[in-house]
Structures are given as C-alpha cells and as structure tokens.
Amino acid sequence: MEPREPAAVSHSPSTWQQPHPAPASAERGALTEAVAERIRDRGPGRLLVGIDGFTAAGKTSFGHELAAHIAESGRQVLRATLDDFKNPWKDRESGEGYYRNAYDYASAKRLLLDPARPPEAESCALCSIDPLPRMDVIVDNTDFARPRLIQG
Numbered sequence: 001m002e003p004r005e006p007a008a009v010s011h012s013p014s015t016w017q018q019p020h021p022a023p024a025s026a027e028r029g030a031l032t033e034a035v036a037e038r039i040r041d042r043g044p045g046r047l048l049v050g051i052d053g054f055t056a057a058g059k060t061s062f063g064h065e066l067a068a069h070i071a072e073s074g075r076q077v078l079r080a081t082l083d084d085f086k087n088p089w090k091d092r093e094s095g096e097g098y099y100r101n102a103y104d105y106a107s108a109k110r111l112l113l114d115p116a117r118p119p120e121a122e123s124c125a126l127c128s129i130d131p132l133p134r135m136d137v138i139v140d141n142t143d144f145a146r147p148r149l150i151q152g
Contacts, residue, residue: 004074009067010135011079012126021061032062036069039136044075048116048137052144059140067138075136078116082108082141084127103141105148112139113149 024032039047049066053059060081067077085108086092091101115124116137124137144150 007071007074007076009071009077009079010126012081012084020064024061024065028065032065033069036066036073039066039070040073040075045119046116046121046136048113049139050144050150051138051140053140053142055142059142063138063140070136070138078124078126078135078137080112080126080137080139082139082144085112105146109149112137 023029039049051059051063051066063079063081067079071077082103085104087101087104092098111125113124115121141149
C-alpha cells in the first residue's frame with residue numbers, strides 16, 4: 001500500500017465524550033495496528049466495525065486507538081459510541097432499568113447502524129445530528145453483539 005496523508009477521525013460532538021486514552025503500550029499498539037491492517041485489507045469500501053466488551057474493559061480506548069491507526073493510512077473514520085444513544089435518565093435509574101433501558105437501541109439502529117451499512121449511504125447520526133461522509137464507522141458498547149443491533 002502506498003503511503004498516504006493521515007486522514008481525520010470525526011468524533012461525535014456529544015457531551016458523553018470519553019477522554020482519549022494515554023499512549024498505548026508497544027504490545028497493545030502492535031495489536032491495534034494488526035487489527036487496523038485487517039480492516040484496511042478489506043478494501044476501500046466503508047466498513048462498520050463493532051467493539052463489544054464488559055463495562056470498563058477498554059472498548060472506548062480501543063476504539064479511539066483503532067480509529068487513529070486507520071486514519072494514519074489516509075482513510076477517513078467516523079468514531080461513534082452508543083453512549084450517545086442513551087434513554088433519558090429517568091428510564092434507567094434502577095439497576096434493572098440501567099440494564100434493560102439504558103440505550104435507545106431503536107434510534108441507534110435507525111440513525112447510526114442501518115444507514116452506515118449500505119455503501120451508497122451518505123449520512124448517519126453519531127449522536128442524532130451528524131452527517132455521514134464515506135468513512136469507516138467504529139462503534140463501541142458494552143453489549144454491541146446483541147442480535148437486535150447486528151442483524152441487518
């Protein structure tokens with residue numbers, strides 16, 4: 001692959017923004033670069049990459065690191081988190097409410113995930129308002145692999 005100018009990583013303007021991680025260890029950096037290389041090897045089309053894991057496992061940090069590695073190759077990246085698609089606090093105050101009602105999955109699917117899938121799509125929402133240029137989309141969440149999100 002020919003060297004290219006680094007591209008931008010577009011982040012949601014949400015108030016839920018997590019801080020960017022400190023520089024990764026050499027081992028983690030190598031792992032993240034290997035994953036980024038596999039994504040780049042898929043070709044120039046837009047990819048939807050989901051990151052799943054337990055609370056505080058490092059999904060957001062990994063997503064930021066992965067987006068940066070991909071952007072270094074010249075590919076533009078949109079960086080989303082389902083934290084930008086949460087239900088109102090009143091619906092998630094209890095433990096049960098937090099688990100069952102924390103996320104507005106219908107809006108995340110309708111505004112972010114479904115529009116990001118077709119290669120001809122030109123817009124999606126990172127937090128209900130952002131346009132989608134032809135960029136890769138990296139999404140993290142505690143339970144991203146739930147069938148109701150990943151099934152097309």
